[in-house]
Amino acid sequence: MPDAMDVDTETPSSMPGAFEIPKANGANGTDVDGDAEAPEPPPHKSNPASPVQDAPPTPEQAEAFKTLGNKYYKAKEYKKAIEEYTKAVEAQPSSATYLSNRAAAYISAGLYINALDDCTRADELDPNNEKILLRLARIYTNLGRAQEALDTYDRIQPPPSAKDTAPAKAMLQHISVAEDALKNGTTGSMALHALDQADKLLGLGAPKPRKWQLMRGEAYLKMGNVNALGDAQNVAMSLLRNNSQDPEALVLRGRALYSQGDNEKAIQHFRQAVNCDPDYRDAVKYLRMVQKLDRMKADGNTEYKAGHWDAAIEKYTEALEVDPLNRGTNSKLLQNRALCRVQLKDYKGAISDCERALSLDPTYTKAKKTKASALGQSGKWEEAVREFKELQEQEPQDAGIAKQLRNAELELKKSKRKDYYKILGVEKDADENQIKKAYRKAAIVHHPDKNPDDEDAEERFKDIGEAYECLSDPQKRARYDSGEDLMDPMEGFGGGGMGGGMQIDPEILMQMFGAQMGGGGRGGGGFHSFGGGMPGGRRGAAQGFPGGFQF
Template identity: 60%
Template sequence: MGLGGLKTAWQRQTKDFGHTQGDKYTSLIFDNRGIGESDKPLMRYSTSEMAKDTVELLDHLEWTSSRQLHVIGISMGGMISQELALLIPCRIASLSLISTAPRLIRTIPFAENLRNRINLFMPKPLDTQIANVKRELYTAVWLAKPDETEYTVQPFPTNGDRFAAGEIAKRQDPEAFNRRGFVAQAVAAGWHHKSAVQLKELGDRVGRGRIQVVHGTEDRMITLLHGEVLLRELGGTEAGVTKAFYEGQGHVIPIEERNEFRELVERMVRKTEGSGKEDVELIVQDPLSEAAERSGAEFWMNKRTWHFAAVRARDRSFWKLKKPSGILVYRLAWKFHCNYPFICKSGTKGRGLTSMVLPNFFTKSSSKKKNPDSKDPEAETPSSEKRTASKVVRDRDRDRDRRPPSTRSSKNHRRSPPSRYDHDSHPLNLPPDERKRLSAVRAMSDQPTPMDTDQDGRASSAPSSPVPDAPGAFPTMNGANGTKEEEENHAPPPPPHKTPTSPPPQPAPPVVDPEACKATGNKFFKAKEYEKAIKEYTKAIEADPKTPTYRSNRAAALMSANRFSEALEDARAAVDMEPDNKKSLLRLARVYTSLGQPQEALNVYARILPPVSAADTAAAKSMQQHVQQAEEQLRTGASGSLALHALDQAEKGLGPRVDTPRRWKLMKGEAYLKMGNVNALGDAQNVAMSILRSNNQDPEALVLRGRALYAQGDNEKAIQHFRQALSCDPDFKDAVKYLRMVQKLDRMKEEGNALFKSGKYQQA
């Protein structure tokens, strides 16, 4: 099961296979670590470790036959199934990977992705959490359908209501669902990573004909791109992998398309039943014992009780809940030096006892103290390689000492013995006679000779600093007039004291040609590579920020990339620079329409001369008409359904990924309140919360939620919301009106109760 999912979410499939077809199938469902009835240890989870949990459970049940298991994994469960297939490929008869990914691929800008990740862990009201999960997991069509689940109890009005009730029950049970386990599972899913090489190995070892990739095209939780990458890196349909992409489906295909999913699994079962057991070569490596001995790995034991449910109905009578009677003991190898994990076959000390080495991110450094009495043979006797290396170094040093002094150009520089003074000392710290000698040496060394070709230092290949251990490391004057006694008595010159100079001027940055960048951006735009086009137009703007064409072109690229808010800024800037440019005005009007601002769009169209055609203004006029119809229905109509319909029509003119304008959301909330039924009141609260997530001090949204709570009978919370709205805007009349109304109602209710208790029933 996926992130935060209980084993009971598979109840439809356990009925379809383990109950209805109990003579053919035995179903096994269980809670992953961190959720439900399984333990929730405080440690870092990973999909590889969770797969090993599954292997131990299978070993305990003695489900160890070759090609026995038909594995179905959805979302994070699909990630665990990938790891499981690499651990026990020979046991898997078929592998169904549903709405999952080989690794998480960022399909939105970095800032938005970071905001979404942070928002995932922000505390929210329960109804907001459930509304968000419903939107991410299921399609709106399925949520609105009547609940047709075959239960003896009364069904819920819609599928969405059933899901919400189940989520409330789960989240209010701290034993089944807590934040610690959920966050640990989220870390495991977020860090799951299977490379193309690993997926190729998976396909080779399991057999591509046994694998199917299932995904919905409208999946918001794990987008279709992830399923396409998974299918491609497994080898694709041409290599035998089954592709099942459902048009218009969301994340939870087994629930939304229950019958089709059952048939899909059954087809895969029939397909693999005819495959031989020896059609896939299995490569088994068992180097743990030797590797552990080499690396000094140390083992530790951990005991944990694993609860699971095996739904069996071979006798077609009822569903049985089975739990293991004993404690599953498993053994982990804590990794010290190994840089890769090993997997070895089951141990002999008990059923389900498995040895394994944890991955690299669990490494620890071993700090064992050496016994002073113990002897290290390697330290006492160097290896042959070390002895050879030492001999080479000694021979090289001996040859260097025997070499005669090297020549530098045509000057025969003769070497002097080391000076009695410190060469690194500043000249002003030396005695006066030494300073005079050094000055003379410096003056003579600066005199050019006809054969000097490297006096400026550019042609010299000699090192800039002398080697202090080499004799004669510092050259003296030209040796024509020098004597042996002078060479022995004269010390070499120390490095001259130089005044620090300013760094050399840096080369000027290359000049950017804005027209060339614009031309490149146009090519990318025509090729529909909008992000690259945006970068080129940005370079042109930075080089010449006063040319409106570059701004207008970038606005067009941003619109095509569905980044309408940024496009609005560029379109406005282009119009400000060139107010009468028809193309820039048209672009600005279209951005306004895509953002749900039809009146502003029509105002811009009115500025264009000659006037634009009716086709250009049709989208903005249609949007404005639908919004006006919704306003009229809310003002005069008795039902809000017509207003909702008008707003839905208006939303069709919005750009892709553009959020519904705040005013439209408030109108929707008003329409839901007019409808007044239980579902509509819940939808009104969801609308209010979607606005409050952006601004929790919005007085109109607070009043909207307060009215919904009042309609649901929760007067106390309603009053709190009205008071909070007044604290944000003391002059907000609606907040004052509804606060007084609810307070008056509470007073009348109390008076009526008092009259009723005193026997004055008529007055009550």
């Protein structure tokens, strides 16, 4: 419905006909009521010599103020127009027309709250004025109050055109979509899109409704990534600058801090929100939840420090159930639980926990380190090396990662040689008695005499002897564990075990006996008569060595 200029019913009959002022914004309905010509307004300052200087303006003078305001409005000098309309309103406070005209100027100047005040008063003075109602509905739309706009349109008879009501209806639809996305959606992106569409229908320069800002913050929290959480904080801070005691804004910022893992500051915000509004349920809920989570995490840490790995895992698992949606805290809980699993040699479980932690926080370096370490300790050194290399690319200044990478590369080399621990069936931290028992058992099971039809039995028996020869000797075992034998190119005798407790440096032997050494192969090569590292085996004189030379 066009909001065309009409003849002011309060205009004296002696006044000339009306003139039309174009809209500043067609969606706002900011045209005003006025006349093409009118008497010049009286001087703004009364003559001091005049005996009637304190006399109130007459209706004719009020009308003159309005007319001058119309001229300024048409020239888009809205500030001056507002000044003249204000004089008219002060002269005739009960004039709905003057209030409505000033509302139009306020709209064009982007002062929507002032416009709403004037238009509401005008509506009270003239409840059934179609033009005032139309302008009031458009102000509501500009301010993002779509339902109030539609309710106002419903009061207009005959009903306004579809074109008039379309912006408010579209705005309400976008907000409905955003609310549904926040309630039922899995991410906040759809809600943000709907809010962006609603924003476009606001008046130019109009403040975004507080409700919409809170919804936007909620959408950012729902997205949960680092940038989105920062955006949620920005929304909350914007609201708190307007009102530092806004409980909903305090809870919004507290939740953002909580999602970022800063539980201490989050608790402070929740407590402040409760102080502002003790009946605000969300503030109480989040305060209790974060306090409970912190308490359970602390209990898990206490058990971890005490070396009670199973008990720590139980505490961390319980803590993970408190708030399954919290990415920041849950990633740390999973990382802590993974460390416990590593201590229990549950490498598969540790790797799984690290992967879950990284799915919640892809930038979590500690979880990447723990995963790489667990991969290596589970025997997957190639994967461990790959993980550490990726970490080093991401953190080139971290000397600790460089050291871990070198160690993993060494362990990869070690993994490609004979695994003496695996041959004997013992763990790498097995003590001397465990190694001895394992050797005796394996030697009996795989002795060639007991496996006459097994062509590989002799080779296995030899490997068992080599393994025991190395692991039963503290110095050889230390060199084997540290990988020193891999770093020294001259270390290649007997597969890691020189028979009979040989302690002479191989390089010295080479200098002593030269070519008499025959071949320098591993057990069973040129030194086959050394005993092959098999304790209790035959110990003949080494070929080319003096009789009785004990290895």
